[in-house]
Amino acid sequence: MRLVVRVAAMFAGMFLLIGAGARAETPDAALAKLIDDARREAATPGTCSQAGLDRLVRIFCDQKLRTGVREYYPLFGTREGQTRSGYDVDVARAVAKHLGVEPVFTRVNAASRIPLLADDKIDLTIATMGHNAQRDSQVRFIRPHYYQSETIIVGPKAVPVRDWRDIAGRTVCVTIGNNSNAQIVAHNARLMLFDEAGLLPDKLKDETCTLAAQDDSFFDYYFTEPGFADRFNRKFGFAQLPWGMAVALNGSDRLARALDLTSQIFHRDGVFLAIAKENRISTGFLEGQRQVWSSAACNTDKGTSDPACILPALNTTLEPTRYAKQVAEFEKWVEARTGIALQLPMFKTMPAWLLFKAGIINSLVLVAGALAATLAFSIALGAVQSSRSAVIRWPARGLVIVLQSSPVVLTLVIAAAVAQAFFAYSSAVAIGAAIVALGLMNGSNAGQAIAEAMHTLRTERGSASIPTLELLSRAVSRSATQIVSFLINAAKGTPIASFIGAPELLSALTDITSFASGRASTYSLLLIFYVVVVIVVVWLCGKLRDALERRQVVA
Amino acid sequence: MSLRISSDFVPQFLAGMVVNFEIAAIALLIGLALGGLLGLARLSGGLLGGAATTLIGLMRAAPTFVVMFFLLNIIPADATLFGLPAAPSPLMTVALSLVPYSASYVADNGVEALKQMRAGSPLGALLFLPNVTRAFFVLVMSSSAGAAIGVTEGIAVILREAEQMPTLGDKLVLFGIGILCFGIALQAGFAIVRALQRHLGRLALRDRQG
Known part of the structure; x- marks a missing residue:
């Protein structure tokens, strides 16, 4: 009997399973x-x-x-x-x-x-x-x-951009807060930030932007306009986001x-x-x-x-730092006591923190490099401009005039273009090019002051009485004020290196604010950082000037 | 090598250079007003003088490029002043970013000029004019920073054109044209400064002889 019941139950179960499966x-x-x-x-x-x-x-x-x-x-x-x-x-x-x-x-x-x-x-x-x-x-x-959107890079048809390799060193116009900005930054592109996506097509049309990145769903509409579609095309897409x-x-x-x-x-x-x-x-x-x-x-x-059929959600959570909680509490504490909505995104997530840390280190390297290059170029250009040989002297003077006539941004771009002709683009190449450009720009002016000092020294003391090296050393002492002034100028000019993609602090913070909040706090912090750096450089240069002037008195 | 430059490059570049001069003029005008006030405050001494000296020192230390990004990000796009829209245009932002330099320069030179005046050397005080002219041309060159925030000034036009060029050689020729144009403007400016200085020197000599 039990067996009959068991067999019957088994058949009933099978029937139910088949039935359920069919349903x-x-x-x-x-x-x-x-x-x-x-x-x-x-x-x-x-x-x-x-x-x-x-x-x-x-x-x-x-x-x-x-x-x-x-x-x-x-x-x-x-x-x-x-x-x-x-x-x-x-x-x-x-x-x-x-x-x-x-x-x-x-x-x-x-x-x-x-x-x-x-x-x-x-x-x-x-x-x-x-x-x-x-x-x-x-x-x-x-x-x-x-549906699924993706961020696409759009630009003029004539601009040869095929993939990420062609993006390094270029400026891409983006909207603030777009999650895909971090990805663009990671490929060594510079960002130009805009508040609204609606501005991007106009900025492409008036050629303010050569490349712009935004959702394909946004650009789809503009590509239905014949005028826009004739001039621009989609370069490539990334950061797919399922809707x-x-x-x-x-x-x-x-x-x-x-x-x-x-x-x-x-x-x-x-x-x-x-x-x-x-x-x-x-x-x-x-x-x-x-x-x-x-x-x-x-x-x-x-x-x-079935995970094999459906797409996963996009995980945009950025890894928090160990002290993210304390930073958030500090922000609240400041707001409660002062009413100032302080936001410090650079301390709260790992990508932002790493960018911030690298930005500070690169800025300090850039400042030190620009100071050393300015000093070296000023002495070298001062010496060659004072050469007794016209073949050496006149080309040097010509170079100085060219450097003085070139706006700072243009000099940087030229340095970067020449550097990229010899080396593959990298952060180190951009920093190196910026150091050379800043050194040449400021060193040419300081070198001119040294050459003028050499001239006055020769006039005062006769032509052959002092060895050239000693004369140069005295000329450096005599033009101490000018040298110091251009050293300070070089330090002040370092943030502009971000224009050619050098990842210094301005560049890093622009990248951080492109995917995080707190622009006001971030840029205030940036201004304080650079003002402090320049004040320290002014103080150090003051010491250098005193030392040079003391040497001049002794001489 | 045949350099292919688009037909509208020259007019656009010249229009861009006008923007550079426009930015410099605005920065200098505001700098003269603010720097004049700060200079007078510094000369007055006391607490006000100390505050003015500190402020001038900070303005002198502020890098233009950072100030530009600071202003761009700190002023909301919908900012109003007395009910009127107060958010500066990108061009105005560049001009304002140059104000710390121009104001501190004007304050420093203005104080020096006033000291010369008080010391009985009006011509020494007049050296303020060539110094301000020099500052103007420095501002013209510095205004190229506007290219970073989308202001269509001279350098932005050159860089835009260069993007379309395939070889480094072509780009360098184009950059050379830019340097030549800015160089002519700069050297002409410095010639004006030198002429002004010579004229003042002659006046000083006549003054002493008289």
Whole structure:
């Protein structure tokens, strides 16, 4: 008897398993069941007035899908009068149609799209929202993602930029706070920061920027303008960011599941792809996803939870420093006592801290190098300008005139261009080029003062009475004030080395503020640092001048 | 070697150089006003004089390039003053970043000029004029820093053109043209300074003889 019962139970179990497998084999069947169950529940008298209903049931109670979309995001969510258009809007309409309800739109922006979900003002947000790991604690993202943007580098067609190797040493215009900025910085590019993305196309057009980096979804609109598309093209893309539809974390389990399956079906059937084509946006990601979701491995009701099928959220969390907590507490303490919203991002995350530390070291190396180069070039140029041989003297004087006539930025750029002709671009090459340029610029002026002092010494003391080296030494002492003045000038000029990509402190802090907050505090700190450095240099140069002048008195 | 320069380069470059002079003029005008006040405060002595001396010292030590980025980042884009928009344009930001240099220079030379005047040497005091002219040309050259924040001044135009050039040789020729143009302006400026100094020297001689 027991055996009969066991065999019967085994058959019953097998039957149930097969039955269950058959029921949920395809995403379509799973979705159909979910919708049927929810509709049936909504149709049950008294259900719709109950509190704590899952949003899927309530959508069928109201026959409305309340969706948050953007109104000022060209090609994705725009509104003219009562007419809404864009990829996100059309996706919302397609989802609502698939569920058999009416879409009702609410305007959202980057700041309101999550709070409106939490406040139950909308059921779903489809609003160009990137899926990063931090947002997972705020909303439930629908998988698979309905779109993916990436940061693209855009520039004039004539500019030969193919990949990261062509970016080093170039200036890229970016918007502050863009997560991909850190990646650009890591490839030795300089950043020119702007507050709003809307400025970038204009800055490309008026040639203020040669290259600009921003989401492809942003540039898609501009590439629909013939004037823009004729002049500029996309160089390459990086920092891919999946975009997710999202629902509230609480009370949306069944809605989220229904939307997961809908999104999966839309990818497989090319619904997203067709909507994207209609709205003239990039389709590369959607074409890839169509293949993924058409494959037998992913086209099941379990596909949306299979890591091999879905994309991970982007993890943009920066590793904190050991003392990040204490720094945050210090910031709060200062604000509580002074009302000043001090922010010290350079001490809170490891990438920022490493950039900051390297920036300080490079700045000090640059200052020391510029001082040494100025001194060396001034003595060398002073000596050759005082040469008795016209063949040596006149070219040296010509060089001095050229150096004096060249604006500082141009001299730096020339030094960097020549250095890059001989060496591959690196931070050390940029610092070296800056040291040579600053040394030549200031050394030429100080050298002229030494040459003039040599001339006066020769006039005063006769031509042959003093050996040349001693004469030069006395000329250096006599022109001490001028030399010191140009040494100070060299120290003050070092931050401009950031223009050619030398990773000194200004450069480092610009990079830090491009992906972190606290611009006001950061640049105040920078100003204090350089003023202190220059004051120290002035003090040291004062000592040098005293020593040189004492030597002159002795002589 | 055939250097290919775009047809609109020359007018754009000349317009860019005008921007350099414009920035220098604004910086010098503000520097004259602020430096004059600081110089007078320094001469007054006491606490005010001490404060002015400290401020002049700090302004002298502030690197222009850092001040430029400081101003660019510290002033919000929607800043207002008495209800009016007060956020400076990039051009104005460059000019303002040169003010610490021009004001401290004016204060130093202004104090010296006033001392000469008090010592009974009006011509010695007049040396202030060639010194200010020299500062103006230093400011013109320094205004090229604006290229870093997108101001379309002379050097920015040259760098933009250079980006399109394939070889280092072409770029160096273009840079040479830039140096020549700025050099002519600078040397002309210094010639003015020298002429002014000679003129003042002659006046001084006539004064002594008279």
